[in-house]
Amino acid sequence: MTASSASSPLAASLAAVRSRLAEALNEAGRPASDARLLAVSKTKPAALVREAWHLGQREFGENYVQEALEKQAELADLDDIVWHFIGPLQSNKTRDVAEHFAWVHSVDRAKIARRLNDQRPEGMPPLEICLQVNISDEASKSGVSLAELPALAEAVLQLPRLRLRGLMAIPAPAEGMAAQRAPFARLREALEALRERFPEAPLDTLSMGMTGDLEAAVQEGATLVRVGTAIFGEREPPR
Numbered sequence: 001m002t003a004s005s006a007s008s009p010l011a012a013s014l015a016a017v018r019s020r021l022a023e024a025l026n027e028a029g030r031p032a033s034d035a036r037l038l039a040v041s042k043t044k045p046a047a048l049v050r051e052a053w054h055l056g057q058r059e060f061g062e063n064y065v066q067e068a069l070e071k072q073a074e075l076a077d078l079d080d081i082v083w084h085f086i087g088p089l090q091s092n093k094t095r096d097v098a099e100h101f102a103w104v105h106s107v108d109r110a111k112i113a114r115r116l117n118d119q120r121p122e123g124m125p126p127l128e129i130c131l132q133v134n135i136s137d138e139a140s141k142s143g144v145s146l147a148e149l150p151a152l153a154e155a156v157l158q159l160p161r162l163r164l165r166g167l168m169a170i171p172a173p174a175e176g177m178a179a180q181r182a183p184f185a186r187l188r189e190a191l192e193a194l195r196e197r198f199p200e201a202p203l204d205t206l207s208m209g210m211t212g213d214l215e216a217a218v219q220e221g222a223t224l225v226r227v228g229t230a231i232f233g234e235r236e237p238p239r
């Protein structure tokens with residue numbers, strides 16, 4: 001199968017990212033199974049996603065609903081592929097997301113959560129949810145504030161078609177390990193506080209770390225790192 005030939009550029013970059021993740025976990029004194037790799041395939045063609053699948057990658061992250069639906073249709077034969085929606089989510093797109101994804105990382109308000117809950121089809125398992133937290137307090141970035149996080153978590157926990165798994169953040173870019181770790185530490189502490197407050201909730205996920213800062217995120221307890229550029233190369237502008 002040429003698509004999975006070990007000499008392809010994708011095979012090399014995926015192997016390099018897997019080593020980075022393994023090395024980071026080792027450095028942090030954490031077991032190798034403690035964090036998974038989410039391959040962020042936005043703007044990349046279905047053929048590359050298929051190639052990554054042949055290389056053993058199963059979880060993929062997409063940001064744009066229409067683009068994702070087209071790719072999912074092309075890849076419908078890959079029945080163990082797991083799709084994560086990680087982009088900003090508008091009310092008019094919640095139905096498509098509720099029907100076509102296993103995970104949503106970008107829930108930052110109760111209205112979106114209620115719509116996802118109401119629109120999740122009966123025959124499917126509950127939708128796995130991460131709440132997106134505005135951890136760097138930038139006015140421009142989406143995400144719930146730390147102050148409003150407990151109330152949002154409580155609201156999501158009332159919704160039977162959603163399963164609250166954890167938190168996601170996209171910190172402002174920063175240089176150096178210490179500066180990168182600080183916001184990830186705040187997210188970890190926020191998750192720890194939620195676990196204490198809601199001990200029955202299945203809160204096991206810290207979705208944090210991307211191409212530029214995955215080592216810092218793993219040091220602070222990331223369980224799911226979302227990597228695009230280092231796997232698939234630089235992106236085209238979104239359609």
Ligand SMILES: *Cc1c(COP(=O)(O)O)cnc(C)c1O
Pocket residue numbers: 040042063086087170210211212226227228229230
């Ligand atoms: C695009 C994107 C990523 C991947 O970023 P890279 O720097 O290319 O690894 C991760 N998370 C989210 C939410 C994204 O939108």
